[in-house]
Amino acid sequence: MLVLSDKVVRATPDQALARVAQRIAELYLLEEKIELNKIYLDQVFLEIPNSAHTVYRWQAGVNYFCANADGRWWHDHRIPGGFAFSVNSVGHLIKSNLVNKTLEEFRASFEDATHAKSLPRLTDLSVALEFAMRTIELGASTSSGKATWLLDASETCPVALPDHLSRKNCHRYAGHYHTDQTLPRCYFKPTWRRPKGLKEIDLDFTYLFKDSVENPAFATMGIGQQIRAGIDELRPAARSGLEPTIVPLVDYPGLERALSFAR
Numbered sequence: 001m002l003v004l005s006d007k008v009v010r011a012t013p014d015q016a017l018a019r020v021a022q023r024i025a026e027l028y029l030l031e032e033k034i035e036l037n038k039i040y041l042d043q044v045f046l047e048i049p050n051s052a053h054t055v056y057r058w059q060a061g062v063n064y065f066c067a068n069a070d071g072r073w074w075h076d077h078r079i080p081g082g083f084a085f086s087v088n089s090v091g092h093l094i095k096s097n098l099v100n101k102t103l104e105e106f107r108a109s110f111e112d113a114t115h116a117k118s119l120p121r122l123t124d125l126s127v128a129l130e131f132a133m134r135t136i137e138l139g140a141s142t143s144s145g146k147a148t149w150l151l152d153a154s155e156t157c158p159v160a161l162p163d164h165l166s167r168k169n170c171h172r173y174a175g176h177y178h179t180d181q182t183l184p185r186c187y188f189k190p191t192w193r194r195p196k197g198l199k200e201i202d203l204d205f206t207y208l209f210k211d212s213v214e215n216p217a218f219a220t221m222g223i224g225q226q227i228r229a230g231i232d233e234l235r236p237a238a239r240s241g242l243e244p245t246i247v248p249l250v251d252y253p254g255l256e257r258a259l260s261f262a263r
Contacts, residue, residue, distance in 0.1 A: 001024075001028060001084060001085045001087075002079070002081060002082060002083075002084040003024060003082045003083050003084065004081045004082045005081075005082040005083075008020075008066070008067060008068070008082040008083050009067040009068070009080075009081065009082060011068060012068070012190045013066065013068045013069075013072075013187060013188045013189060013190060014188055014189075014190055015188060017066075017068075017083075017188060018036065018183065018185075018187075018188040021064060021066075021083060021183055022034045022035075022036070022183065024085070025040065025062070025085060025182060025183065028085060029042065029062065034182065034183065035183075036181075036183050036184070036185040036188075037178070037181055037183070037184060037185050038181060038182065038183075039061070039178075039180045039181055039182060040062050040182040041059045041060060041061060041062065042059075042060045042062050042087045043057055043058065043059060043060065044057070044058050044060045044087070044089045044092045045057050045058075045227075046058075046092055046095055046096055046099075046224070048099065049099065049103070052229055053228065054226060054228060054229055055226070055227050055228035056092075056095060056224035056225065056226055056227065057224060057225050057227045058089045058091045058092045058220065058221055058224045058225075059089070059217075059220045059221050060087045060088060060089035060092070060221075061087070061088050061089075061180055061182075061221075062085050062086070062087055062182045063077070063085065063086045063088065063179070063180075063182060064077065064083065064084075064085060064086075064182060064183050064184075064187065065077045065078065065079035065083065065084045065085075065086055066078070066079060066082070066083040066084070066187070067079060067080055067081060067082060067083065069187070071142075071192065072142070072191075072192050073142050073143070073144040073147060073176075073191075073192065073193055073194035074147050074177060074186070074187055075140040075142050075147070076139050076140050076147055076148070077187070085182075089221065090125075090128045090132070090208070090221070090222075091125070091221055091222045091223060091224050092224070093122060093128075094122060094123060094124065094125055094128055095224060097122050097123045098123045101123055125208050125209060125222055125223070126159040126160070126208075126209065128208055129159050129161075129170060129205060129208045129209055130159075130161060130162065130165065132205060132208065133150060133161070133165050133168060133170065133173075133205070134165070136148050136149065136150050136173050137150055137165070137168075142194075143192070143193055144193045144194035145194075147175055147176050147177060147194070148173060148174065148175035148176070148177075148179065148203070149173065149174055149175070150165075150168040150169065150173050151168065151169040151172055151173055151174055152167065152168065152169060153166075153167050153168055153169045153170070154169055154171075155169075155171060157169075157170035157171070158209060159209055170205055170209075171204075171205055171206055171210075172202055172203065172204060172205065173203050173204075173205065174200050174201065174202060174203060175200075175201050175203055176194055176198045176199075176200065176201065177198075177201070178201050178203070179203055180203075186198055204217075206218070207221050207222050208222055209222075211223075
């Protein structure tokens with residue numbers, strides 16, 4: 001979502017501009033108050049073109065980009081014309097690319113292959129990890145150095161990476177601003193160089209590959225959460241031909257208490 005404004009382009013990043021950005025974020029995200037240095041998320045959905053009309057949902061990060069980042073220490077978050085909120089879901093991109101790839105292959109089997117569209121490359125989270133690491137690796141070098149950077153590997157990576165990334169840490173990277181925060185306070189400083197006192201922040205790649213209960217972001221932002229399924233998926237007992245079992249209500253006191261309120 002882009003706010004086109006010559007005043008923003010020419011503005012000094014300060015608390016007045018921060019308040020404008022906060023207000024636009026409040027209106028967009030339907031939040032009563034958007035605070036600086038906090039993570040705010042949107043949601044994106046994808047319906048799979050199958051008979052069940054299966055739907056997946058992802059949490060999506062909301063990040064600020066602005067024209068007045070150009071040439072400043074946070075140069076990587078520049079955008080022309082004003083300021084913008086980028087809603088980013090790599091998991092949604094992967095799944096939608098996979099759907100498009102499958103549909104294009106299906107169409108190609110009936111049509112002249114010379115007219116087939118190019119197939120999307122990014123169809124797997126392991127490839128997304130490589131792209132994410134490349135993005136950090138190619139971050140701008142300013143007079144204050146890089147705002148984000150890769151770390152040397154300290155543990156084995158479960159994903160096969162190209163040679164130039166194989167010695168880098170695929171679990172963590174570092175930065176002087178938090179890449180998940182919607183409106184980092186440090187963006188709204190008039191200085192061109194990085195403000196003194198900003199500490200190095202430990203940042204995370206594992207939402208792209210670490211599937212564990214200690215890492216819920218893998219489900220909510222990586223593979224996605226299925227929120228709608230077909231009737232056959234919702235009734236596994238009926239599908240398998242199992243017969244229902246009658247049990248005494250007294251064996252389930254919680255259910256008994258709940259039903260008593262409905263009487």
